[in-house]
Amino acid sequence: MKDSLNHLIEEIRVFSEERDWQQFHSPKNLSMALVVEASEILEIFQWLTFEQSQRIEGTQLAKAKEEIGDVMIYLVRLADRLSVSPLEAAFEKLEKNRKKYPIEKSRGNAKKYTEF
Amino acid sequence: MKDSLNHLIEEIRVFSEERDWQQFHSPKNLSMALVVEASEILEIFQWLTFEQSQRIEGTQLAKAKEEIGDVMIYLVRLADRLSVSPLEAAFEKLEKNRKKYPIEKSRGNAKKYTEF
Amino acid sequence: MKDSLNHLIEEIRVFSEERDWQQFHSPKNLSMALVVEASEILEIFQWLTFEQSQRIEGTQLAKAKEEIGDVMIYLVRLADRLSVSPLEAAFEKLEKNRKKYPIEKSRGNAKKYTEF
Amino acid sequence: MKDSLNHLIEEIRVFSEERDWQQFHSPKNLSMALVVEASEILEIFQWLTFEQSQRIEGTQLAKAKEEIGDVMIYLVRLADRLSVSPLEAAFEKLEKNRKKYPIEKSRGNAKKYTEF
Numbered sequence: 249m250k251d252s253l254n255h256l257i258e259e260i261r262v263f264s265e266e267r268d269w270q271q272f273h274s275p276k277n278l279s280m281a282l283v284v285e286a287s288e289i290l291e292i293f294q295w296l297t298f299e300q301s302q303r304i305e306g307t308q309l310a311k312a313k314e315e316i317g318d319v320m321i322y323l324v325r326l327a328d329r330l331s332v333s334p335l336e337a338a339f340e341k342l343e344k345n346r347k348k349y350p351i352e353k354s355r356g357n358a359k360k361y362t363e364f
Numbered sequence: 365m366k367d368s369l370n371h372l373i374e375e376i377r378v379f380s381e382e383r384d385w386q387q388f389h390s391p392k393n394l395s396m397a398l399v400v401e402a403s404e405i406l407e408i409f410q411w412l413t414f415e416q417s418q419r420i421e422g423t424q425l426a427k428a429k430e431e432i433g434d435v436m437i438y439l440v441r442l443a444d445r446l447s448v449s450p451l452e453a454a455f456e457k458l459e460k461n462r463k464k465y466p467i468e469k470s471r472g473n474a475k476k477y478t479e480f
Numbered sequence: 481m482k483d484s485l486n487h488l489i490e491e492i493r494v495f496s497e498e499r500d501w502q503q504f505h506s507p508k509n510l511s512m513a514l515v516v517e518a519s520e521i522l523e524i525f526q527w528l529t530f531e532q533s534q535r536i537e538g539t540q541l542a543k544a545k546e547e548i549g550d551v552m553i554y555l556v557r558l559a560d561r562l563s564v565s566p567l568e569a570a571f572e573k574l575e576k577n578r579k580k581y582p583i584e585k586s587r588g589n590a591k592k593y594t595e596f
Numbered sequence: 597m598k599d600s601l602n603h604l605i606e607e608i609r610v611f612s613e614e615r616d617w618q619q620f621h622s623p624k625n626l627s628m629a630l631v632v633e634a635s636e637i638l639e640i641f642q643w644l645t646f647e648q649s650q651r652i653e654g655t656q657l658a659k660a661k662e663e664i665g666d667v668m669i670y671l672v673r674l675a676d677r678l679s680v681s682p683l684e685a686a687f688e689k690l691e692k693n694r695k696k697y698p699i700e701k702s703r704g705n706a707k708k709y710t711e712f
Contacts, residue, residue: 276417287519301392317457341433403635549689573665
């Protein structure tokens, strides 16, 4: 239970209510914050090669972890405000993708691979 | 176990390996996909007012759920490639924010509120 | 001529060549930098209301101007690497939008207004 | 004069007024639209290699040109709403970068190269 996704959702709710920040947390504003944080991950990798991006470490890795935390927090908060389960949403999308990209036709194929 | 975050990580691994898509999944490329999907959530809300964004329904809500699923998938996949736990990252960041934004000083205060 | 868009394109070319930075300026990398900078504008407005965003001033306005400069630089540089004229691209898109959104049907209509 | 940047700004003003769309064009909303369009450029390049991104053609290049047009339109419109000249902003930023990244110290150096 503790340290589960449900636990995270609950802790973010408490955090926001204690500070009276629900008033800023419209889905519109949260979608902006989500992109702002996701772009901070993008910033880490913008000038790195494919290979360099696979072996970041030290300060860069710590920074990436922190930004991943931020994206997770806003994603979970946004989903909560829309009464959507992010986990259920992900499993459903994965199921959809299994049908959209059949194994045989998609293997190693970047062309078809426009979306996950 | 089933339908947990760990279960999702594992299913995405299998999905990617079956299609031999690990070759595209560098942290650099995944950070791009993450932002692309997060921006599709942004697109839903761009012309809505604060209030309208709080009561989307029907097609718009279904679309939002699907994009939340996409962001979750790429976030979890990116974290996996960097050997980072997205849940641990989120709890650590939340702890950091508790100290950065003390309740008394932050209550209802949008000024201080530049980050989560 | 001086201080025209063509002049800007030329100055950015010289700036990049002097520092031997063409090697980092693939369209892929430049598209990442473009989004990173555009998101820094987003960050300024994320917690502001519609109305507040219309009357930013002082430090916030100076910051917005600087980020607009960054987006302009990367947009122009990206277009240059693809041998595209950003001005021609904009005029063509505007013409397309005039047909897509006829005045009578589009007046004050947020519903139809999903794209520019 | 015709087909200049000033001409584009003026045409976008007329386009928006004819449709009574100024009511949606707050800097906040325009910053969202800017990122949405910039991310559509990102989407084109997300799974391409550095090299592939340098030689896109046909449909992909046409799509890139169209999205560059969109970003240009929203950037110019946002700047107009803030009474900022995008060209002046870019020249000022370029001047700042010349001092921040002296030629000798920056040549071919990706490390220092965190921003433009």
